[in-house]
Amino acid sequence: MPDDSPLYIPVILGTVRQGRMSERAARAVHRQLARWPNVETELIDIAAMPLRTDGAGQDIKDPAFAAQMTRADGLVIVAPEYNRAAPGLLKHVLDTCLKEYIHKAAGIVGVSAGPWGGTRVIENLLPVLRELGLVCIFWDVNFAQVRRAIDEQTGELTDPRQAERIDKFIAELVWMSRTLRHGREQVALEPRPA
Numbered sequence: 001m002p003d004d005s006p007l008y009i010p011v012i013l014g015t016v017r018q019g020r021m022s023e024r025a026a027r028a029v030h031r032q033l034a035r036w037p038n039v040e041t042e043l044i045d046i047a048a049m050p051l052r053t054d055g056a057g058q059d060i061k062d063p064a065f066a067a068q069m070t071r072a073d074g075l076v077i078v079a080p081e082y083n084r085a086a087p088g089l090l091k092h093v094l095d096t097c098l099k100e101y102i103h104k105a106a107g108i109v110g111v112s113a114g115p116w117g118g119t120r121v122i123e124n125l126l127p128v129l130r131e132l133g134l135v136c137i138f139w140d141v142n143f144a145q146v147r148r149a150i151d152e153q154t155g156e157l158t159d160p161r162q163a164e165r166i167d168k169f170i171a172e173l174v175w176m177s178r179t180l181r182h183g184r185e186q187v188a189l190e191p192r193p194a
Helices: 022-034 063-071 088-094 119-131 160-186
Strands: 011-013 043-045 074-080 104-111 134-136 141-143
Touching: 011 022, 022 043, 022 074, 022 104, 022 160, 074 088, 074 119, 074 160, 088 119, 104 119, 104 160, 119 134, 141 160
Parallel strands: 011 043, 011 074, 074 104, 104 134, 104 141
Antiparallel strands: none
């Protein structure tokens, strides 16, 4: 019997910089995701997390973040491109969990002040998320020239086609999240027989 309970898909805002334009993108995607039926979401801002640096990896995980990742059926990661890569503190936060991510869906939203829309941060994050055990969907969202893509006063998207692209991304993420949840709950991972 399929599990029809709501999916939990949080949106992670992956930068702590002052004046970050990625926050607008994260809020726009979060708003659109919150409109989807049978989906629960919240915006997780890594700037609001207690980021310990006195250890490495899972020994310094934040219990609240680990609980959110355990509960999650999928993730949206909103990451700005900083010098061709993801923000270091985003990587640091992601590395604090591992078993919490296994066989869960992930989608990446790239943000850039320039014309490429964070494509290089997406390329940078894909192998990292795979190594963490996440299953990346094949649609991404790109916010190129983010200052023009989202109205500063209202927070609304300036191009209605961007909303269509975000919906396509969300549809794939919801499908993958539901499919993987079914697999985690109903299909045993069996080792190869000897």
